[in-house]
Amino acid sequence: MYRMYKILIVLLILPVLSQAQNDAIVTYFSSEMENDLFKHAYISPRMINAVVKMDVEDMDEDIRMIVKDLKGMRILSSDKDGKNQYSRFIKELDSQPYEVIVSSRTPAESVKIYLKNEGQPDGELIMVYQTNETCSITSISGLLDLEKIAKLSRQLNIKGAEFLEDVKRK
């Protein structure tokens, strides 16, 4: 009977072991998630499915192609003490096995983008961004195609477009 209990225990533990990995924010910055100083947003795989199924006119096809492979997104942001928060975030992430694909620091803003397992279902991209007092950390997980993402800024009507406007004028 004792052996059978052992089998039972293994069966019980299996689902726990096979659980999907947490994103970097949950893993390294869970205390910040409980801190009132930070705003927290999460988009679940279920919501991503719903986004993908939205009507065509609501969404660009390029966006849909990227979004359909995502598994979740989490954002943590604070509008106080940005510089210190930024340093803390990148200090922690620098010590983790992520590849740094963007690192830029100007007097106006700092940004660092980390990547893990690109092109694989368990990939994760983390962007830490700071300007003045605000600081945010964004984690996007799922199958990531960096090339497709890089092309996006030309299609999206956001700050990126302004930047490219400047480039045009040069």
Place this chain on the structure above:
Amino acid sequence: MRERDFNQLVERLKDKLFRIAFQVVRDDELAYDIVQEVFIKVWDKRVELQAIENLDAYCYRMTRNLSIDKTRLKHYKTGDLSGAYKMEHSDPSPQKQTEINQTMELVKNWIEDLPETQKAVIMLRDFEGLTYKEIADTMEMPLNQVKVYLFRARQVLRQNMENTKSYGL
């Protein structure tokens, strides 16, 4: 309530509830059963209890009420309170220690002789360290009433202690 929270609750309250129960039933085994029963009820009702403001006070009250019920049921009227105290000898002078021990025996008797409600209130406050609010919830009485009972009970003990000293033992 998750199992972990429940286990923490058990760890935090088991001794207090045990003493509160013992105080009423004067029987280790019965107190043990009561504490078990209280915790199992809490677990069974965990969903409804989520709305409860002060779970600790709820447990104290349930323990006390259950203990009173059991006492009525089993007619545990006269028990030996000495079982409620575990002696510790740490004082330097043996003579002084003996003196203190003798007065401690008197203190126990004085507490025993207090009216039932005063006794319960002073036990919950001075011996269990409950807040006034928790005592009010446990005893199901208004908060200012708690203070009145506590005041009266402490006055009796103080008087007795001061008299003992002045008259000698």
Place this chain on the structure above:
Amino acid sequence: MDFRKIDNILPKYWEGDTSLNEEDILYSYFTSNNVHESHEVYVPYFKTQQSYRNKKAPVEIATSINEKIGGNKVRKISSYKKFWRIAAAIGVLTVGVVLYQQYVLPVESNSALYSDTFETPEEALQEIKMALGMVSNKIEESTIMVSNEIIKIDISNNVLY
């Protein structure tokens, strides 16, 4: 020990007007071996409290409660037949859970951490667009900054905008 402090608290104590904090101070003082002569008369009361607090519930009570609340499922496994029935059920459940986790909900496990912030796909899409746009923008920016060649290409592609 500051005896005056005790002299301040003590009258309040007898009036039933002290906070738990103040009572803790009294308790520590009166159960210590350094009590002023004028206070000695009250020592037995606090020592009685101390000896009372030493009474603890039997240690096995927690385990016993635990067995009782979680015990139902354990006690039911009394025969081989029942055991294998449960084992099979767990097996099926495990496969189900694994499949569910791998293919349906890869990240969801903790309700507090994994509850959606946005109620509609439209709002979620807005946020995703913002985030992806930012990332994309920053990747582009850095690429441009690193390589003049790429700037040229971007400018030559201006027709697109």
